[in-house]
Amino acid sequence: MSDGHTPCTCVICNHGDRDRLDNFQLRTIVHITEYGWSVVLVHPDDGPGWAYTIGLWHSHGAPELAMFGGDVYEMEESLNTLGRHTADGRLPADGERRDGVVRGQAAAFRETDPLWYDAMFGGAVAFYRRPTPPMLQVVWPNGEGLFPWQPGTDLPFRHSQPWLWLPPRQHPAGVWTQRL
Structure with missing residues (x-):
């Protein structure tokens, strides 16, 4: 589907390579076909986990969404x-x-910033191929309702979520930039 301006290049709209898809891509297609999107969970390993959608662009012409640093479920x-x-x-x-x-x-x-896509959203990049649709980071506040960039937040909270709206070279070095 996409936004009407850019033709969708996803694996659903381009049927040719279905026999070459892995289990992740096949499961993603089933979720998108049934629900309109799929949510990918990246469980914590050496750093915090995150989750992101695949399929909102295909089904609704909407940006994909991503969240970081909380409980993946x-x-x-x-x-x-x-x-x-x-x-x-x-x-x-x-x-x-x-x-x-x-x-x-x-x-x-x-x-x-699209420079983060390959490191953080490999499943979406593989599903959509190029061009990859826009991605919005869903940023959550601390217990007082403050977002990480607002005065009054402590350093651990400011680092609990990446600031992916910044290009990687402008992002402070840390657990999130290690993925690049």
Whole structure:
């Protein structure tokens, strides 16, 4: 589907290579066909985990979404809630804040710099091929409702989520830049 401006290059719209798809891609196709999107969980290993969607662009012409630094199953639940909002016509936008997304608190949407895509969203890159659709980072606040860039947040909280709206060379070195 896509946004009407850029033809979709995903593995669903380009049927030719279906026999060459791996189990991850086949499962992703089933989820997108059934629900309109799939959520990929990247479980914590040497660093925090994260989750992201694949299929919102294909099914609804909406940016894909990603969350970082929380419990992967809680992030999956939040992304599925946002996926349902998108399916109902409430597409998220860069700079938007939306109430009741994460633990009953607001979330902020920030456009991800494409230089992060290969390191953080390999499943989406493989599914869509090129060009990869826009990705919005869903940023969650601390217990006081402050976002990581706001005054009054402590350093561990500011580092709990990457700032993917910054190009990698401008992002502070740490657990997130080690993935590049």
